[in-house]
Amino acid sequence: MTKRKTTVVEGSPESFSPKKRTWYQTFWRYRILTLMCVPAILFFFFFSYMPMPGIWVAFVDYKYRKGIFGSPFVGLRNFEFLQQSGKLFSLTRNTVLYNLAFILLGNLLAIIVAILLNEIQSRWFKKVSQTLMFLPYFISQVLVGILVFNLLNYDTGFVNEVIRHFGGEPWQPYADPHVWPVLMVIIYLWQQTGYNSVVYFASICGIDAEIIEAAKVDGANAFQKIRYVILPMLKPTIVILLLFALGGIVRGNFGLFYNVIGQNPLLYETTDIIETYVYRSTVSDFNFSSASAVGLYQSVVGFIIVLCANGIIKKIEPDYSLF
Amino acid sequence: MNKKLIAAFLAAVTAASMLTGCGGGEALADPAAAPTTDEAATEATGDDSAPAAADIDTSEHVVINYMTTGDPPEGEAKKNLDAMLEKLNGILTDKVNAELQIYYIPWTDYLSNYNLTLAQMDGSVDLIGTASDWLDAWPNAKDGAFLELSEEMLQTYAPKTWESVPKEHWDLCKYNGEIYLMPEDNYAQWTNHGYIYREDWAKAAGLDKVDSWEDLTAYFQYVTEHQSDLGLNLAWDSDGTQYGQMASGWVSSHSDFISIDGLAANALWGGTKADPYTIVVPQYDDQEMMVAYAKEMAKWDDMGIWSTDVLNKTTSANRDDYRIGKVAVEQHHTQTWTDLCSHTDNNTIYTDPNAESGFFWFGEENGNVVRLNITHGAMAVSAASANPERALMVYDLIRNDKECYDLFNYGIQGVSWDVNDEGLRIQPEGYNPDTQNINGMTNYWWGRNDDLEIKDASRNWDAIDPMYEELDAAAIDYPYGQFVPDVDEIQSYIDNINEVYTNDMKLISYGKYDDKGMTAEEAVQKLHDDLKAAGIETVTAALQEQFDALYK
Numbered sequence: 004m005t006k007r008k009t010t011v012v013e014g015s016p017e018s019f020s021p022k023k024r025t026w027y028q029t030f031w032r033y034r035i036l037t038l039m040c041v042p043a044i045l046f047f048f049f050f051s052y053m054p055m056p057g058i059w060v061a062f063v064d065y066k067y068r069k070g071i072f073g074s075p076f077v078g079l080r081n082f083e084f085l086q087q088s089g090k091l092f093s094l095t096r097n098t099v100l101y102n103l104a105f106i107l108l109g110n111l112l113a114i115i116v117a118i119l120l121n122e123i124q125s126r127w128f129k130k131v132s133q134t135l136m137f138l139p140y141f142i143s144q145v146l147v148g149i150l151v152f153n154l155l156n157y158d159t160g161f162v163n164e165v166i167r168h169f170g171g172e173p174w175q176p177y178a179d180p181h182v183w184p185v186l187m188v189i190i191y192l193w194q195q196t197g198y199n200s201v202v203y204f205a206s207i208c209g210i211d212a213e214i215i216e217a218a219k220v221d222g223a224n225a226f227q228k229i230r231y232v233i234l235p236m237l238k239p240t241i242v243i244l245l246l247f248a249l250g251g252i253v254r255g256n257f258g259l260f261y262n263v264i265g266q267n268p269l270l271y272e273t274t275d276i277i278e279t280y281v282y283r284s285t286v287s288d289f290n291f292s293s294a295s296a297v298g299l300y301q302s303v304v305g306f307i308i309v310l311c312a313n314g315i316i317k318k319i320e321p322d323y324s325l326f
Numbered sequence: 327m328n329k330k331l332i333a334a335f336l337a338a339v340t341a342a343s344m345l346t347g348c349g350g351g352e353a354l355a356d357p358a359a360a361p362t363t364d365e366a367a368t369e370a371t372g373d374d375s376a377p378a379a380a381d382i383d384t385s386e387h388v389v390i391n392y393m394t395t396g397d398p399p400e401g402e403a404k405k406n407l408d409a410m411l412e413k414l415n416g417i418l419t420d421k422v423n424a425e426l427q428i429y430y431i432p433w434t435d436y437l438s439n440y441n442l443t444l445a446q447m448d449g450s451v452d453l454i455g456t457a458s459d460w461l462d463a464w465p466n467a468k469d470g471a472f473l474e475l476s477e478e479m480l481q482t483y484a485p486k487t488w489e490s491v492p493k494e495h496w497d498l499c500k501y502n503g504e505i506y507l508m509p510e511d512n513y514a515q516w517t518n519h520g521y522i523y524r525e526d527w528a529k530a531a532g533l534d535k536v537d538s539w540e541d542l543t544a545y546f547q548y549v550t551e552h553q554s555d556l557g558l559n560l561a562w563d564s565d566g567t568q569y570g571q572m573a574s575g576w577v578s579s580h581s582d583f584i585s586i587d588g589l590a591a592n593a594l595w596g597g598t599k600a601d602p603y604t605i606v607v608p609q610y611d612d613q614e615m616m617v618a619y620a621k622e623m624a625k626w627d628d629m630g631i632w633s634t635d636v637l638n639k640t641t642s643a644n645r646d647d648y649r650i651g652k653v654a655v656e657q658h659h660t661q662t663w664t665d666l667c668s669h670t671d672n673n674t675i676y677t678d679p680n681a682e683s684g685f686f687w688f689g690e691e692n693g694n695v696v697r698l699n700i701t702h703g704a705m706a707v708s709a710a711s712a713n714p715e716r717a718l719m720v721y722d723l724i725r726n727d728k729e730c731y732d733l734f735n736y737g738i739q740g741v742s743w744d745v746n747d748e749g750l751r752i753q754p755e756g757y758n759p760d761t762q763n764i765n766g767m768t769n770y771w772w773g774r775n776d777d778l779e780i781k782d783a784s785r786n787w788d789a790i791d792p793m794y795e796e797l798d799a800a801a802i803d804y805p806y807g808q809f810v811p812d813v814d815e816i817q818s819y820i821d822n823i824n825e826v827y828t829n830d831m832k833l834i835s836y837g838k839y840d841d842k843g844m845t846a847e848e849a850v851q852k853l854h855d856d857l858k859a860a861g862i863e864t865v866t867a868a869l870q871e872q873f874d875a876l877y878k
Contacts, residue, residue: 064814067447068470068709084818088825089859157634177635178841266566267637268829269841283828284821286438291445293818 061296081296090280095304098255098276104188105195105256106248110241112196117203118229133204136197148262151190180273183264187274190263191256206240207233242316242323250309253277253301277301382482384423388713390720391429393451395440395461396769398430402761406737410764414724414733421727422719428768437461444471444708452711453721455772456507458701459587464810467506472706473714474504483718484508486726487773495700498807508721510703513774516660516797517702518695519571520687522648522667523655526680527556536686539579542655543625549654550629561631561654563647565639568657569828569835575688576619577608582694586806586869589813590824592831594862595869599694602805603877605870609827610857613850620834620846627837636836651675660685660793668786671759685793693800699807705772725773735774737764743780750783809876816868819861826856 030037056072061081063074085091116136123129142150154161155176163173176182210233218232255276264274266283281297309325317324399407407428415425429451431440443451444466454472456463466472480488487508499507521536523545528536531548535541549561570592577583583606585596594607609616626632633639645662647653649672656666667683669676675683689695705721707714723730736743736751742762744754753759781787813820830853833839839849 066468066470067445080818084821087818087861088822152635152638156638175634175841177638178838265638265640266828266832268832269637269838271829280825284825290817290821293821 058295058299060292061299063292065292077292081290081292082300084284084293085281085297085300088280088284090275094275094277094280095253097273098253098278101184101187101255101276102248102252104184105191106245106252108188108192109195109199110244110248112192113199114203114237114241116196116200117207118233120200120204121207121233122225133197136200138197139194140198142194144258144262147190147194147259148265151186151263155186177267178269180270183270183274187259187263191259194259202244203237203240206237210236239323242320243325246309246312246316246325249312250305252308253304255279257282382715382719384716384719386423387419388424388716389427390424390452390713390717391427391450392453392455392720393429393431393440393443393708394455394769394772395431395433395436396767397432398428399767402758403763403767406742406762407764407767410733410737410742413738414730417727417730417733418720418723421723422716424713424716424720426720426724441466445469447471447708447710449708449710449712451708452713452717454706454708455769456704456706457771458507458704459699460702462588463507463701463704463706464501464588467501467706471709472506473709473711474506475508475707475718477505479715479718480505480508483715484722487722490726490775490777498700499704500808501810507701507704507706508725508773509700510705510771510773511700512776513703513779514776514794515698516794517698518687518689518797519575519657519659520663520685520690521655521657522663523684523686524675525682525684526678527654528684535684538686538691539576539622542686543622545654546626546629546631550631556654557651558654559647559652560633561629562657563642563644563653564632564636564657564836565642565644566637566832566836567640569832571657572623572835573609573619573831576622577615578689578694579691580615580618581608581612582692583608584694584696584802584805586809586811587699587804589811589869590820592824592827594823594827595866597805599802603873605866605873607857607862607866609831610854610862613854616834616850616853617846620837620839620849623835624837624840624846632836637832637838649673649675651678651681660687660797663793664785664790667789668784670784687797689800695797695801696805697801697803699804701807703771703773721773724770725775726778728778731775731778732780734768734770735765736780737762745780746783748783749780751780752783809873811869811872816861816865819865822860823857823862823865826860827853830856 024032060071060074062076062078063071064077064080065071066074085094120129120133123132139147152160155163155174157163157173157175157177166173176186214236215228215232218228223231255278257276257278260274260276260279261282264270264279277297281294285293313324313326398404411426411428418424418426429443431443441462444454455461456466456472458464463472477488491509491511495509495511496505499505499509521542523536523542525535527549528534528541528545531545533541533544536545546561549556549558553561574585574593582599583596584599584602585593587593589595594609595605596607597603597605644653645656645658645666648656648666651674656662663683663685666673667685675681687695705725707717711717724734725731732739739745740754742754742757742764743751746752830849833842833844834846834849834853839846842849844852
């Protein structure tokens with residue numbers, strides 16, 4: 004934050020004037036810009052900062068009639084159940100590894116797709132392929148779960164019907180935990196790539212056409228254009244999106260895992276993430292406090308990871324860090 | 327300048343629209359709002375020093391919202407329901423100047439939504455259908471969602487209910503000395519589980535009747551061998567959620583275990599008939615019995631009784647398939663069997679004159695069955711209700727007033743039901759079960775009353791009465807009605823135990839442990855070890871302590 008401010012002040016001619024402006028004068032000077040920020044400020048104030056005191060629910064024995072702040076304080080008891088389960092490590096590991104795969108492969112594929120789309124000359128083909136890739140994003144996770152089950156189940160699944168037709172040995176993925184990391188990543192990519200590529204596609208479109216023309220004049224072929232112009236220009240977008248994504252690295256994709264894996268304990272070894280575990284073990288007693296405790300744990304870990312990642316980026320490329 | 331103005335205007339408009347957007351959401355999100363409404367409610371009730379019935383002020387017309395689980399009816403069915411409600415509300419307005427509305431908690435994720443609605447505490451519901459075993463009556467009472475019903479309140483506003491429920495039964499509705507529930511204690515029903523099967527096919531399999539798990543295996547052997555001749559899709563189109571009932575069924579049949587209701591979904595803890603007040607967990611203690619179970623279920627799995635990926639199935643239409651003869655069993659309780667064994671329009675299997683449905687109940691081998699806990703169905707009043715007195719008055723009428731009772735349970739006479747010469751309830755001409763079954767829309771399972779019930783003529787009483795007698799002769803009363811476990815300190819253990827039990831027992835109950843490369847012995851040992859690691863002994867000890875304090 005400080006870094007930006009100083010650049011702005013240095014850049015403006017007034018910064019050399021001897022009289023230092025008061026807070027109010029600064030505010031009045033930038034009133035239009037501030038006004039344009041108001042919706043965002045209000046949004047975050049109401050939906051992110053106002054509910055924050057409610058975190059207290061993670062430390063109390065919540066009783067409806069006493070309210071969050073009237074309920075008795077119980078310290079860290081609500082955090083105990085996750086630790087007692089002895090699964091904290093394996094759940095966190097699964098969650099983080101899946102998210103890493105989703106973030107890295109997801110962004111990589113999105114960049115590739117965006118560049119390829121950009122290179123397509125036929126307008127018609129570009130639109131059709133973009134729409135087709137975008138479509139899965141709008142399919143509800145519940146339907147995705149049903150689709151996958153109907154493709155892969157042993158008795159009547161499409162894949163096994165084909166295998167049987169050709170005289171092969173049917174495949175039983177719903178009894179084999181080791182195939183799911185690959186399957187989950189494929190399902191995720193199928194669903195999200197079209198959507199993710201839009202941001203990259205937009206930033207490619209935003210690249211100054213003169214630069215690309217200049218590269219062409221200099222004799223750059225298509226690959227050189229991508230390698231030396233488009234990718235470097237995309238770098239800030241990539242870094243920012245990665246940083247944002249890292250903040251949620253301990254937050255699992257509940258909808259996807261819950262609907263595709265369901266409640267099949269044969270597969271939990273490789274597919275159980277924090278969210279699905281917490282859902283299963285707290286849904287029976289409706290414990291707000293335990294669920295909030297887990298949420299707080301995830302937020303704190305996510306916050307630390309963002310700070311670390313930002314710190315590292317600041318060391319390497321100070322211009323790209325978030326703050 | 328112009329641009330600046332437009333920008334400022336746009337920003338202001340967006341900000342304004344956001345603010346209005348927030349206004350609506352704030353009331354819901356603000357946690358402080360809940361206690362205020364609630365205080366008002368308690369104050370209102372606290373001030374009443376039990377006025378005589380005649381003094382009750384009913385000058386203000388109020389709407390009482392009755393919350394029940396169930397999917398809201400639509401279209402024609404809704405019209406019929408509304409017609410009934412209009413008639414009923416006419417009577418309620420005359421008598422207590424109130425009207426009733428139904429607030430539905432749909433079946434999808436019903437327990438979460440039920441609890442969430444109660445947690446809102448915004449006065450949107452008044453009367454709450456609840457249950458100590460299948461809906462979280464006690465946890466909600468503890469969390470403060472239900473109003474304490476003082477004896478004066480009950481005597482004043484629900485006098486008939488107060489008189490009809492004996493003192494021992496009120497005692498079973500108390501937590502910390504306060505009454506929270508009005509029990510459905512005068513309605514004969516059996517909800518002990520078992521397997522509903524086809525007696526005609528059992529005879530063809532060489533069995534007189536199925537009355538043990540071994541007989542079931544023989545029955546399954548026969549039906550899977552003749553699957554296509556019998557026109558079956560599967561012997562049993564089970565979904566992956568039946569593991570718990572199956573396992574506790576096996577335990578009932580092979581021990582004298584009695585489980586404690588309402589502790590956790592899987593009802594692991596309990597006593598025995600011989601020694602009711604010493605807590606045991608057969609699935610944990612008796613490995614030999616569980617190994618036999620695991621082996622039997624692996625046999626079933628090998629026979630292909632259920633679908634191969636049964637663990638990924640969460641719903642199935644097994645009961646409807648049973649009605650039309652596409653499956654050979656249904657696992658559910660006696661009450662469901664009374665429907666499936668009756669020659670109704672829905673049950674098309676009985677177009678075959680030989681078809682008959684039998685019921686093998688869990689525990690039949692050794693006569694181990696427990697009578698229903700009276701709080702299996704009960705009515706509570708929301709602590710956030712603005713009109714708890716009127717809610718009680720309405721409940722007193724629909725529970726005890728013949729006219730209201732008939733309307734609320736059966737619908738309008740001559741349209742939804744009628745009485746035949748023998749005094750049995752029949753369906754009048756032109757009756758459509760899809761749109762006129764009022765009983766299936768009001769879902770009133772929280773105060774049915776055998777004094778007012780009219781026997782259903784379509785039920786197969788020739789088969790049902792002997793079954794009731796058989797169960798009645800074997801059954802003992804539920805011994806732990808007064809035990810409301812205090813689980814705050816051990817809840818985290820129970821959550822984890824539930825989780826490992828669910829995971830391990832699913833593999834055992836569906837014979838899938840071999841997919842993990844385990845033998846029956848290893849699978850049962852893993853269950854034992856996991857339960858131990860999750861702290862089952864700590865929970866058992868804590869419950870035993872509470873038992874001792876109550877019963878010794």
